Amino acid sequence: MDGHFDPLAELGALENADGFVSRHVAPSETEIAAMLREVGAASLDDLAAKAVPAAIRGAPDAMDLPPAADEVAVLAELRGLAGQNECKRSLIGQGYYGTHVPPVIGRNILENPGWYTAYTPYQAEIAQGRLEALLNFQTMVCDLTSMPIANASLLDEATATAEAMTMARGVGPAPADPRRAGDPRGAARRPDHGRGAGRRGGDRRRQALRRRAAIPRHHGRRP
Amino acid sequence: MLQYPGTTGAVRDLRAEIAAAHEAGALAIVCADLLSLVMLTPPGEMGADVVVGSAQRFGVPMGFGGPHAGFFATREAFKRQMPGRLVGVSQDAAGNPALRLALQTREQHIRREKATSNICTAQVLLAVMAGMYAVWHGPEGLRRIARRVHLQARLLAGAAVRAGFTLRHPAFFDTLTLDGDDAAALAGRASAAGFNFRALPDGGVSVALDETVTREELGQLAGLLGAPLLDAAAGVPEALVRTSRVLTAPVFSAYHAEHEMLRYLKRLEDRDVALNRSMIPLGSCTMKLNATAEMVPVSWPGFADIHPFAPAEQTRGYLTLIERLSGWLCQVTGFAAVSLQPNAGSQGEYAGLLAIRAFHASRGEAQRDVCLIPSSAHGTNPASAVMAGYRVVVTGCDRDGNVDLADLRAKAAQHEGRLAALMVTYPSTHGVFEEGIRDICEVVHRHGGQVYMDGANMNAQVGLTSPASIGADVCHLNLHKTFCIPHGGGGPGIGPIGVAAHLAPFLPNHPMRPDVGPASGFGPVSAAPFGSAGILPISYAYIRMMGAAGLRRATTVAILNANYMAARLRPHYPVLYAGAQGLVAHECILDCRGFQAEAGVGVEDIAKRLQDYGFHAPTMSWPVTGTLMIEPTESESRAEIDRFCDAMIAIRAEVAAIAAGTLDRADNPLKHAPHTMGEAAAADWPHAYPREQAVFPLPFVRAAKYWPPVKRVDNAHGDRNLVCTCPPMEDYAQAAD
């Protein structure tokens, strides 16, 4: 060891407080250097300067945030915050109730990246698993409410209620109910004969509106 | 609109009111509690037109207000007007059953200026959990849970009557409201004993029971009332007892043994592509790492088991977390104040636009109702504007996808006096840092308007620039994009808004929590005061572990990765749009339109072919039809990016082979993609190209092959024969015949 050895500085480096950054940002220094050459930039700063217009570029220290802390430290900090919440038995109701998350669901869905990191199932072929799970949800809602059709979720009860009001205003007076005749779910399997109020105006008007809309359609695949 | 049971617990027969509503030409909307419907006559049998509610108590923690799945059920006649996504049964190219999102061309997607809903990100993960709760418990299990909760309530009601309280509602399911001289004091006694009751402003007190209440706790509750648990009050009246069966589909009876359930969940999971399999390069969606350490605290009881209306002094940890995170997001956006209440980007847009409305009104300019939106905007923008009561005026874009400044000037001048706002995405939806953004904002301000910045592309800004720096007045952030909340298969999300100081008085607030938001705010946009608070620890952990330098590095590497991909793919695909220096921002658009004439190949064929390689396609045909928009994010290594580029280049070679005639125009691996294990293993291989090329197109695919479980799904078939529930028993019986 030479005389300049500063054990506390060395310890700080070994503690690796910003170690998470290189877990989150995947490319290594070597990879970054190679990719920078490929795109014609000298450094990450140079790339940022080239990509972001000068007029809006911020100072490098524009964000005043606490210094990075590692996973262990941040989990400890969050545990402390969680500890400041008092888990009294809330029997308040108003749309929120105690419930047991079945452990088999907690661990295998809520805590499972195979479920939580997926995207909206627009690419149906590679989303059959969660599509089936959502079909279960829809079926459960249909059964319990005794309605023929249910969607795959909205943001919360309050916005669902607001959506219902808006829809009601849009569709006008209630039509005669075609499904009274039999099993509610059977109705969903019959082709729509255009009797419902929802069909007022029909396809031709819809096409005209489509033509008029200046913004292109998304084909249902928007992000 | 009727609540069933009512908020203070009343169970009433709704038939007469619903009939009267229909008589008057109105629709009847019922907000219902799912667990009670196991025992009560369901709203559908009472004639309801729409039934909505929350699926929270089906195994989703309270999380201080969310996230939870809201549900929406309606009649067949309104299927095209129903907001949100709908899963339906269809078939694949081989005629096998396959699922997909149904009716994607419904009006809300098409009539953008006339939209009635702006929902995009919803609550898929939570809906999946709630659905699986029903699968796990089945009809018998749910009936047992509902009857148990009901019997507890009846016993407690018996004790309450014995103790001299009056039951406000003699007919109830799980919630009692007690009146009497002692009621006001009761809530205080309960609190001292560790229970939160709901003290009503009129002096009554409500107690809502649930499946977590134990026999011992029930005894404690009776003790608080001052009488023993001896007899059960009536509860649900005879006339409202449900007689129809529930959950008759086989799936709800097949998985009650844990091994069966475990394997069912595994089977479903294995059918899907998620980030634990391969990169998901969806432009505008920012599918970055959702680190395990960020996720862990979400399940801790100290975050999960907190009621949103628990007294503030019991939620100090949450309030500290919220205050810090809000402050950090102010630093990120350069704004003065932040509201975490909106549950998705769409709700952030709605909230921000309402804030702008309130701002104009406060200055005596309530007539300002024109919202300018560039034609390149995301569909939620005009939908939110319409919902917030604006008139949408579309402004054009130039050939490079940038806002056409001349058109913007003209429209701003034309609507001078009525101009309320411009909604603009930055970097643009085309993935470009528009040079003219400050001019754009300046034009709007000069004509009295406010600038709303859609923050979906914030991952290209953090630490390099900010919404405040570009000249915006308000923006939303998608914490489920830039700040690591996982997409959950289509939700949850959080769409906080940041505002400049002059808009801070107009942020959302909440009638139940006067301490949330400014008193001068316009009201809430979510049911819970802090929206989906339960998942805020994820974004908190991310920012805390990255620090300012780490976040800046993430942004720069996101830009680097996108430009690296653009550079690798440019020799093979035209890359549309770039900034002044020839660089893209954090995403790039590949033009595939030429392939149609060249080889009869559409962008969908490429998307489906990528599935044979185990990849999820980039964003398809948005914002430009016939293109693919790729966003790698900073969390993809060079190796993974190279794998994806190799796949894209190999696909391009197949397109070229079709054009050259070496592959058949109709019978080629692109047109028949994806290929399933079943067809690869079949004795008969009917195609003009080899099996190996179909299923192992590159060596890396062999090492960890993902088999798409179905062939290409036929969307039109499913829409013609709409089935949006699990097949009933009869279908299985028929199949067996």
Ligand SMILES: Cc1ncc(COP(=O)(O)O)c(C=O)c1O
């Ligand atoms: C540009 C843009 N704006 C708005 C949204 C809507 O956000 P959310 O899905 O969170 O409602 C999206 C996202 O998916 C988007 O890409």
